[in-house]
Amino acid sequence: ENMDRLIDLQDTRLLALEQEFEKELHTLENEFGAEKEAIQKQHALEVQELNDIMSAVNTEEQDREAEAKQEHEQGREEIKNKNLEEINMLRIQLDSQIEDLEQKFENAHLNYLQTTDQRTSDFKFYTKKDQE
DSSP, X not given: OHHHHHHHHHHHHHHHHHHHHHHHHHHHXXXXXXXXXXXXXXXXXXXXXXXXXXXXXXXXXXXXXXXXXXXXXXXXXXXXXXXXXXXXXXXXXXXXXXXXXXXXHHXXXXXXXXXXXXXXXXXXXXXXXXXX
């Protein structure tokens, strides 16, 4: 009978310990689940934040690249226009020099004709005079 009572007492103690263990296990599982969920949420937030930062950096880099291309193209156009302006100025100078040279050539030609005309007349005159 004592033995039965001791066994009953031991069973009661074991049952109480098992219930306490189950209660603590359940509490730990709940705490772990809550902590796991909080860590997962924080991770998701940090991943989203990093993605947003990467997206902003990419956008900024694309904007910088587009601006650099635009500046390069603008500089190229300015140089092209400057060169075209210089070419036109040189063309105008060459046209002016050509006109001057043509005028000088024409004057030299007229002078030659006048001089030759006078000499031809003189030659004919003196040839005729010599024959007489």
